[in-house]
Amino acid sequence: MNKKEARLRRARKTRAVIAEKKAVRLTVFRTNQHIYAQVISGVGSKVLAAASTVEADVRKSQPNGGNVEAAVVIGKLIAERAKAAGVETVAFDRAGFKYHGRVKALADAAREGGLKF
Known part of the structure; x- marks a missing residue:
């Protein structure tokens, strides 16, 4: 089992619990260069909000998307977009990452942006 398979195995456990509860989930994916966040509906079929360091307006303020400062910007942005979509409470899905x-x-x-989880 390589690192990716191990991470996905850990993620599967969390996602099974969240799917059982039919909760809206905030999922995070990170690479060395970027970080991505999505708010996914309770049935798992629709993305309600998304934010990432790949977006042009984020790149202007944070040219390096692979650091903690960029993650803070994305966290605030996803909370703002989720609240605009009418989502207040989410389940946090760290996708097997620590x-x-x-x-x-x-x-x-x-x-801090107002999401509860």
Whole structure:
């Protein structure tokens, strides 16, 4: 089992619990260069809000998308967009990544932005 398979195995457990509850989920994906966040509906078929460091307006303020400062910007942005879509409460899906560093910074910023999880 390589690193990716191990991460996806960890993610599968969390996603099974969230799917059972039919909760709206905030999912995070990170690469070395960027970080992505999506708010996905309870049935898992529709993306309600999305934000990433690939977007042009984010790139202007954060040219390096692979650091904690960029994760904080994305956390605030996803919280703002989720609230605009009418979502207040989400389940946090860290996609098998450790709750540490950029993932933790994004989650904390989303909480500050008004999301509850």
